[in-house]
Amino acid sequence: MPQNNSLQSATTDIVEMGRTITPALQQEIEQFLYHEAELLDDRKIAEWVDLMADDIHYFMPLRTTRGPRDRNLELSGAHDIAYFDESKASLQLRLRKLQTGTAWAEEPPSRTRHLVTNVRISTTAKADEYEVKSAFLLYRNRSERQTDIFAGERTDGLRRVDMPAGFKIFKRLILLDQATLEANNLSIFF
Amino acid sequence: MSVTKRNDAGAAPSVSLTDLFDEKSGTISPAIYADPQLYELELERVFSRSWLFIAHETHIPKAGDYLATYMAEDPVIAVRQKDGGVKVFLNQCRHRGMKICRTDGGNAKAFTCTYHGWAYDIGGNLVQVPLEQQSFACLDKKQWGARQARVDSYKGLIFATWNMDAPTLSDYLGDAKSYLDLILDRSEGGTEAIGGIVKWVIPCNWKFAAEQFCSDMYHGATSHMSPMMAASPDTLPGDPTDFSGRQFRASRGGHGTGFFVEGAEWLWRVGQAGEHVSGFDIAAAEQRTNLHRSGKRPVGFSQHMTVFPNFSIFAGANTARVWHPRGPGEIEVWAFGLVDKAASDAEKEQMRLMTLRTFSAAGTWEQDDGENWVEVQRVLRGHEARRTLFNAQMGAGAPRGEDPTFPETITNAFAEEAARGFYAHWQKLMTDVDGSFSKAGSYADAAE
Numbered sequence: 001m002p003q004n005n006s007l008q009s010a011t012t013d014i015v016e017m018g019r020t021i022t023p024a025l026q027q028e029i030e031q032f033l034y035h036e037a038e039l040l041d042d043r044k045i046a047e048w049v050d051l052m053a054d055d056i057h058y059f060m061p062l063r064t065t066r067g068p069r070d071r072n073l074e075l076s077g078a079h080d081i082a083y084f085d086e087s088k089a090s091l092q093l094r095l096r097k098l099q100t101g102t103a104w105a106e107e108p109p110s111r112t113r114h115l116v117t118n119v120r121i122s123t124t125a126k127a128d129e130y131e132v133k134s135a136f137l138l139y140r141n142r143s144e145r146q147t148d149i150f151a152g153e154r155t156d157g158l159r160r161v162d163m164p165a166g167f168k169i170f171k172r173l174i175l176l177d178q179a180t181l182e183a184n185n186l187s188i189f190f
Numbered sequence: 191m192s193v194t195k196r197n198d199a200g201a202a203p204s205v206s207l208t209d210l211f212d213e214k215s216g217t218i219s220p221a222i223y224a225d226p227q228l229y230e231l232e233l234e235r236v237f238s239r240s241w242l243f244i245a246h247e248t249h250i251p252k253a254g255d256y257l258a259t260y261m262a263e264d265p266v267i268a269v270r271q272k273d274g275g276v277k278v279f280l281n282q283c284r285h286r287g288m289k290i291c292r293t294d295g296g297n298a299k300a301f302t303c304t305y306h307g308w309a310y311d312i313g314g315n316l317v318q319v320p321l322e323q324q325s326f327a328c329l330d331k332k333q334w335g336a337r338q339a340r341v342d343s344y345k346g347l348i349f350a351t352w353n354m355d356a357p358t359l360s361d362y363l364g365d366a367k368s369y370l371d372l373i374l375d376r377s378e379g380g381t382e383a384i385g386g387i388v389k390w391v392i393p394c395n396w397k398f399a400a401e402q403f404c405s406d407m408y409h410g411a412t413s414h415m416s417p418m419m420a421a422s423p424d425t426l427p428g429d430p431t432d433f434s435g436r437q438f439r440a441s442r443g444g445h446g447t448g449f450f451v452e453g454a455e456w457l458w459r460v461g462q463a464g465e466h467v468s469g470f471d472i473a474a475a476e477q478r479t480n481l482h483r484s485g486k487r488p489v490g491f492s493q494h495m496t497v498f499p500n501f502s503i504f505a506g507a508n509t510a511r512v513w514h515p516r517g518p519g520e521i522e523v524w525a526f527g528l529v530d531k532a533a534s535d536a537e538k539e540q541m542r543l544m545t546l547r548t549f550s551a552a553g554t555w556e557q558d559d560g561e562n563w564v565e566v567q568r569v570l571r572g573h574e575a576r577r578t579l580f581n582a583q584m585g586a587g588a589p590r591g592e593d594p595t596f597p598e599t600i601t602n603a604f605a606e607e608a609a610r611g612f613y614a615h616w617q618k619l620m621t622d623v624d625g626s627f628s629k630a631g632s633y634a635d636a637a638e
Contacts, residue, residue, distance in 0.1 A: 067296055070297065096419070183390060
């Protein structure tokens with residue numbers, strides 16, 4: 001778990017598991033997330049899929065409203081239906097669908113804006129991997145007046161790679177802050 | 191069909207009910223998808239008189255397990271009882287109407303209203319009233335239980351109705367049962383639900399969705415070209431007329447289905463990024479179904495189906511769903527996955543992934559359905575658009591019942607025979623002022 005103390009100055013190094021989250025690392029990872037958001041908002045989906053590691057697990061469970069006795073069941077489980085439960089191959093299939101020119105839910109394409117904030121970084125047992133939590137607000141507008149707003153949290157696994165982007169995403173857990181999805185579909189990525 | 195002309199008291203739709211659908215000319219008035227007064231009439235005459243899907247038996251396996259769902263706009267709770275039965279009752283406190291259950295599901299010992307504290311047992315009986323002795327002169331709690339619906343089930347699917355005079359569920363399903371069996375009884379032990387219900391909102395009339403799953407194989411090649419191209423670029427058939435299929439219109443009740451019988455084997459793999467569901471013995475499953483005769487069979491479970499009014503299944507993607515109406519221009523889709531109980535864990539996992547990746551809110555197929563219905567609904571804001579008739583003539587006049595393997599079908603999956611059956615039944619209900627048409631006795635009368 002991250003030990004970030006809100007009273008700490010942004011210029012203070014955060015020591016975690018014997019390693020250090022420096023302001024430089026914080027900035028590097030934030031810049032990576034902004035770059036990723038830019039690819040999605042610029043509709044460069046092929047380049048976005050390239051940011052996913054071959055072992056990516058891209059997962060958005062369902063959420064339900066539960067009483068105290070069943071609160072542990074708020075999120076759907078690994079063997080339940082999810083909004084997304086994707087591998088690299090299935091993300092590539094989604095990409096190929098978008099590239100056909102006949103993917104009518106995104107042709108003409110949506111206008112999206114991915115706002116990413118509240119970035120919290122944890123080190124992991126592996127020196128080149130980080131767990132990164134962030135809050136998102138995703139605005140989608142399409143056709144004439146359709147507007148959808150999605151808010152939630154992502155927990156990403158980032159792996160440092162020798163590429164210009166600096167990292168690949170090998171895990172993305174997306175918690176959508178809705179129980180009944182307030183949209184006619186999910187033809188976009190989070 | 192012949193329908194008595196009448197002006198219905200209490201509702202004054204902008205067009206006559208008898209003109210809304212004309213089977214002879216194959217025309218539909220778009221007002222049926224947009225008129226708020228027709229919608230109110232539907233709640234009374236269609237949804238309160240028909241059997242409505244509630245849950246799969248495996249959603250609530252143990253005593254006290256409950257699922258909060260809806261019968262049209264009415265919130266209900268379905269609860270497994272200690273004797274193994276299921277009760278379905280209105281999620282409404284009898285005191286001031288507050289919901290007695292504000293959660294989606296789980297296990298309950300009782301349902302206690304969070305307004306004044308009236309408590310109901312898992313059967314919906316009122317069992318505790320705060321200050322009862324001090325403040326109520328004589329409260330007969332037996333008279334103030336939650337309002338009960340009538341419950342029945344068919345091969346794992348639980349339905350309920352408010353119509354105490356309705357035929358049994360089995361009679362209601364009628365000759366559509368043998369086509370439901372293709373999905374529900376295709377392997378030993380039948381089906382079970384995959385955990386989780388995907389719920390999402392589409393601003394469109396419920397009949398667009400229900401009719402499409404009832405009757406419409408036609409839209410696939412246009413609406414769903416992109417996932418087909420993405421999944422099977424090498425094996426895409428050039429011409430959908432190469433497919434041979436059948437369409438079934440229930441002899442009464444408004445149910446319908448359609449499926450391919452040859453030429454579409456590749457459909458099976460479209461959800462799996464090109465991978466087959468390995469190990470699952472499709473042939474054995476098809477053998478089991480009571481429609482497997484004379485070597486003909488539905489291919490790859492490419493079967494769409496609607497049980498009137500608003501429950502649909504698409505066997506190819508193992509998905510079942512209710513289109514809950516939310517006003518004339520909005521639905522909530524509640525979709526869940528169906529798998530064969532007898533399948534291995536690995537096969538179930540592949541089916542789960544196929545379901546959520548194809549026919550679900552984010553499914554590569556279903557995404558595009560939502561887009562179509564939303565656009566149609568938006569067009570129907572127009573006064574002239576609502577007066578401009580829709581064409582539902584496809585396959586009109588095709589002979590029925592010529593294929594002994596698939597009784598009561600016509601020989602082309604690309605048709606609107608089932609849609610015409612859907613709207614004919616809808617119109618019968620809508621023009622049935624006193625509800626006599628949907629009573630058990632009259633239900634067995636002549637075919638629609």
